[in-house]
Amino acid sequence: MLSTSSNRSDDVVDVDQNSQPNLPIQQSKSQSLSHRPPPLAEAEMATRGDFKLNNFQDGVLSSAFMVGLLVASPIFASLAKSHNPFRLIGVGLSVWTFATAGCGSSFDFWSIAICRMLVGVGEASFISLAAPFIDDNAPVPQKTAWLSMFYMCIPTGVALGYVYGGVVGSHLNWRYAFWGEAILMLPFAVLAFVIKPLQLKGFAPAESGKAQVVASVSEGSEASNLNDHVSEDISDQASERSIKSIGESRFLNQLSQFSKDTKDLLQEKVYVVNVLGYIAYNFVIGAYSYWGPKAGYNIYHMSNADMMFGGVTIVCGIVGTISGGFILDQMGATISNAFKLLSAATFLGAIFCLTAFCLSSLYGFLALFTVGELLVFATQAPVNYVCLHSVKPSLRALSMAISTVSIHVFGDVPSSPLVGVLQDHVNNWRKTTLALTSIFFLAAGIWFVGEAVRGGDLEGCDSEIVQLEPVNVKWLDELGKEDGLFLPESRCRCPLNPC
Numbered sequence: 001m002l003s004t005s006s007n008r009s010d011d012v013v014d015v016d017q018n019s020q021p022n023l024p025i026q027q028s029k030s031q032s033l034s035h036r037p038p039p040l041a042e043a044e045m046a047t048r049g050d051f052k053l054n055n056f057q058d059g060v061l062s063s064a065f066m067v068g069l070l071v072a073s074p075i076f077a078s079l080a081k082s083h084n085p086f087r088l089i090g091v092g093l094s095v096w097t098f099a100t101a102g103c104g105s106s107f108d109f110w111s112i113a114i115c116r117m118l119v120g121v122g123e124a125s126f127i128s129l130a131a132p133f134i135d136d137n138a139p140v141p142q143k144t145a146w147l148s149m150f151y152m153c154i155p156t157g158v159a160l161g162y163v164y165g166g167v168v169g170s171h172l173n174w175r176y177a178f179w180g181e182a183i184l185m186l187p188f189a190v191l192a193f194v195i196k197p198l199q200l201k202g203f204a205p206a207e208s209g210k211a212q213v214v215a216s217v218s219e220g221s222e223a224s225n226l227n228d229h230v231s232e233d234i235s236d237q238a239s240e241r242s243i244k245s246i247g248e249s250r251f252l253n254q255l256s257q258f259s260k261d262t263k264d265l266l267q268e269k270v271y272v273v274n275v276l277g278y279i280a281y282n283f284v285i286g287a288y289s290y291w292g293p294k295a296g297y298n299i300y301h302m303s304n305a306d307m308m309f310g311g312v313t314i315v316c317g318i319v320g321t322i323s324g325g326f327i328l329d330q331m332g333a334t335i336s337n338a339f340k341l342l343s344a345a346t347f348l349g350a351i352f353c354l355t356a357f358c359l360s361s362l363y364g365f366l367a368l369f370t371v372g373e374l375l376v377f378a379t380q381a382p383v384n385y386v387c388l389h390s391v392k393p394s395l396r397a398l399s400m401a402i403s404t405v406s407i408h409v410f411g412d413v414p415s416s417p418l419v420g421v422l423q424d425h426v427n428n429w430r431k432t433t434l435a436l437t438s439i440f441f442l443a444a445g446i447w448f449v450g451e452a453v454r455g456g457d458l459e460g461c462d463s464e465i466v467q468l469e470p471v472n473v474k475w476l477d478e479l480g481k482e483d484g485l486f487l488p489e490s491r492c493r494c495p496l497n498p499c
Contacts, residue, residue: 050174051109064113068120069127070408073401077128078258080397085129085200090192092125097185104178127404132200132396135388144333148325148381155317162310201393261398269453270335270390275403277446278383279411281346281376284439286412287419289313291432298429300362312370320377328382335389338382339451343444349375350440357433376440386450 051057076088099118106112131147138146168177266272288309296305324345331337352372356365384400391399415436423432 051112053109057109061113061116064117065120066408066413068117068122069124070120070405072121072124073128073404074258074262074398076125077397077401078254078261080129080200081257081261081394082254084197085397086133086192086197089125089129089133090189092122092129093185093189093192094122095125096122097182097189100178100185101182104175104182124401128397128401129200131384131388131400132393133198135385135396136201137198140333142329144325144328144338144381144385145322146325147384148322151380151384152318152321155314155321159314159318200397258398261395262402265391265395265398265402268391270450271387271399273446273450273453274339274383274386274390275406277342277346277443277450278403278407280439280443280446281379281383282407282411283415284436284443285376287415287436289412290416291419291423291436295429295433299357299433300365302362308366312366312373316370316373317377320374321380323374324378325381327378328385333385335386336451338386339447341382342379342386342447343451345375345378346440346447347444349373349378350437350444353440354434354437357430357437 053061076092079088095118099115099122102115103112103119106115130150134146134150135143164180165177168174168180292309292313293302293305296302296309302308324341328338328341331341349372352368352375354372356368356372359365359368384403387399387403388396419432419436422435423429426432
């Protein structure tokens with residue numbers, strides 16, 4: 001998606017041999033580095049001028065987006081158990097559209113900050129739910145290729161954001177950049193409500209009430225408790241007090257279900273190992289995006305370091321992401337092959353990037369660094385494939401949400417200040433970048449361990465749940481027959497996805 005805000009430092013100081021200049025950095029964001037919006041410099045600078053924002057307030061705008069994204073992602077994933085996931089994407093698109101229009105209509109710092117947070121909330125619906133839909137509907141031989149096309153759209157949006165923001169910001173008022181985005185998104189938000197909704201595997205194709213009942217049973221909830229709640233809802237709906245009590249009970253049940261699902265998710269060893277590797281990977285990518293231009297300026301005296309790093313990152317993000325998906329499909333899309341590709345591509349990419357920072361030639365650096373980034377960005381489709389296929393279908397939305405929260409909270413968010421502390425200590429950008437790049441080897445090692453963890457699992461359990469144990473509830477069975485729903489008659493015995 002395009003957006004109209006970025007992280008940016010606008011302090012410029014004199015440069016001498018030992019100084020660490022604060023260049024105007026346009027933080028180009030690649031695919032997994034972050035879900036942050038692309039930088040649109042012209043619109044951003046005009047916004048700063050209109051509202052007289054200082055650097056702290058400017059930074060808060062980007063943080064507000066991330067707060068909305070990270071808080072709302074697990075909420076959308078949890079709501080998918082009781083509401084149609086496709087309609088939830090429509091809700092997210094609607095929130096995103098109106099919040100973006102609100103940014104264009106904002107009148108002070110707090111109004112635009114709140115709207116930026118709501119933009120993050122809207123985008124959270126896509127982060128949690130889009131990938132499972134793609135995985136369900138993609139042809140089996142092309143699942144990861146389809147995923148790679150989806151994740152390729154993020155660096156593509158970054159690139160288009162530079163152009164769009166520059167053109168609109170320089171020829172019109174900055175507010176038109178936001179309004180234009182909102183108008184472009186509005187038809188998609190409307191379509192999400194008017195077309196027949198798709199269904200996700202692992203979720204009942206019914207409206208919220210029945211879907212919640214069926215989903216709860218499929219997760220092993222006590223059928224008798226559900227029967228009591230439904231009966232109470234029917235018998236006491238005329239009483240306002242009872243309705244309030246039932247509403248509170250449903251909220252507590254949903255909270256309890258979310259806690260149970262999260263616990264189940266964290267017990268999936270393959271998933272946990274995959275996310276740990278993703279965190280280490282994102283730690284490096286996030287620091288590259290922030291400190292890369294400044295390091296490039298100091299080491300290689302680049303006059304336009306921000307554009308060089310931004311351009312290389314965007315191109316490699318697009319090409320590498322698509323290539324990774326197609327390569328995994330050619331290998332055979334399994335968790336085992338995904339881990340092999342993740343560890344190999346990251347390891348080789350780390351070697352190229354590490355060697356690049358050892359060179360004294362600018363052109364040699366750019367050549368090797370480009371190859372290295374192509375390799376490390378080839379991980380995007382495989383790492384998300386593992387997130388989707390290492391858990392049972394009903395947990396896929398939550399797996400994507402928790403993965404997103406984890407890679408930001410423990411990855412790119414703390415990496416920039418920690419690398420800054422390291423640079424303050426060693427005062428040598430070459431050593432700092434070499435130390436940072438070495439963390440790629442840690443990510444490759446973790447993913448290599450993932451292959452070992454995967455080794456004892458059944459190959460046929462990548463995406464399907466098999467062998468179920470009886471659920472002996474007559475009224476639920478009748479409900480399923482009446483509505484044509486699939487009610488699980490048994491519980492999973494698959495070693496990969498123990499229920």
